[in-house]
Amino acid sequence: MTSDHIRLPNGFGRLWTAHTVSSLGDGVLHAALPLLALTLTRDPMALAVVTAAGTLPWLLFGILGGALVDRWDRRRTMWITDAARAVLLAVPAVAAPLDLLSIPLLAAVAFLLGLGGLFFDTAASAYLPDLLGREPALLERANSRLRATQTAASGFAGPPAGAALLALGRAGPLLADAVSFAVSALLVRSLPATPRPVARARESLLRQARAGASYVLRDQVLLGLALRPAVGNMAFVAMETVLALFAHTRLGVESLGFGLLLTAEAAGGLLGAGIASVLGRRLGTGAALTCTAALEGLAILGLAAAPNAYAAGLALAVCGAGVGATMVLAPSLRQAIVPAELMGRVTSTSRMLGMCTAPLGAFLGGWLATAYDVRTPLYTAAALLLTMTAVTSTMTGNRRVEAARSAAAERAADARAAEESEATGATKAAEEPARAVGAG
Known part of the structure; x- marks a missing residue:
């Protein structure tokens, strides 16, 4: 039987679902975060700070973050990161109805979400080949499904949903993304364990x-x-x-x-x-x-x-x-x-x-x-x-x-x-x- 006819393991279905739910939440926040910032200021530089804050973790900690992921258990890294991001989003969600939102707060949230994305994305990319036995055909099938659902969820469904939720209240899109991270964390935590990377404590x-x-x-x-x-x-x-x-x-x-x-x-x-x-x-x-x-x-x-x-x-x-x-x-x-x-x-x-x-x-x-x-x-x-x-x-x-x-x-x-x-x-x-x- 060729690898094209080998079924993807059951664990991949849970990973795929977690990725889809999280991508939908990302799409919601991708549209809502700049609009949230726009309710606070019209200063282009202040808006740019919020946008740029989300990319800074990759520039500052990209290589070191990868080294840490290679020391840690990949599955545990993913679910703890998503759980932490769900808790993080509760902060601005509570601040919104209390009129405590500010540009510095949104920039800090964007930065920490980006840092979580660094750890989650790197760990997920390292976990997938272990789950699929590093089989090239299975990896292409799996990545094709992940990429397609990411595009559909974050590119098509998420942005209009984010704009609609924001129209109902400033906390709406923040809570929606928090729920998506919580669901993703629960699904990832149920995934099968894979061999832990060999630690090199002396290095x-x-x-x-x-x-x-x-x-x-x-x-x-x-x-x-x-x-x-x-x-x-x-x-x-x-x-x-x-x-x-x-x-x-x-x-x-x-x-x-x-x-x-x-x-x-x-x-x-x-x-x-x-x-x-x-x-x-x-x-x-x-x-x-x-x-x-x-x-x-x-x-x-x-x-x-x-x-x-x-x-x-x-x-x-x-x-x-x-x-x-x-x-x-x-x-x-x-x-x-x-x-x-x-x-x-x-x-x-x-x-x-x-x-x-x-x-x-x-x-x-x-x-x-x-x-x-x-x-x-x-x-x-x-x-x-x-x-x-x-x-x-x-x-x-x-x-x-x-x-x-x-x-x-x-x-x-x-x-x-x-x-x-x-x-x-x-x-x-x-x-x-x-x-x-x-x-x-």
């Missing part, structure tokens, strides 16, 4: 963090996978910085039409997540990643040249499909080839590289639009993506990917053989005293 946390970063930088496949979001985030944020202005001035699109453009992009993301596994099987994972990256660049090039809103919507849908497929194939490959004891650090290092470039993209997009034209950031973003595709195409080609998978399979076989040998030795050692007693 400092900083040294372990450096080891994870250097592992990414020395491995061509992992470095190629890390460069894609690093360059991609710079390009996409440069585009998103001026997208609303571009849609208004060049396409004649108002608020409702702009929302439809974003919906088209999300719909493309759902399609891409759904066909990612098929692309990986037909083209090979490496070639599929190259194709999706090239598709993103060409789609943004088409967006920049779009003569009307319909063409722009189509371009965004194509771009979303490329991103959706990439976000299934790349994590699945990383989870299949990285040793379990390094998974947290490798994941957080890759994520941190991507987060670091986002502010540069925002500055680049704003400067290019001011100095030249509102289309210039879009053309620049397309050029960045296509250049990145050319550079990383050989780093993550099919041959390198298959070699990395073979090496990972050999490591896993050696580890199993060592465990069996150790178990056999322990059994023999236990039998020797019994024989001695019988002989006496």
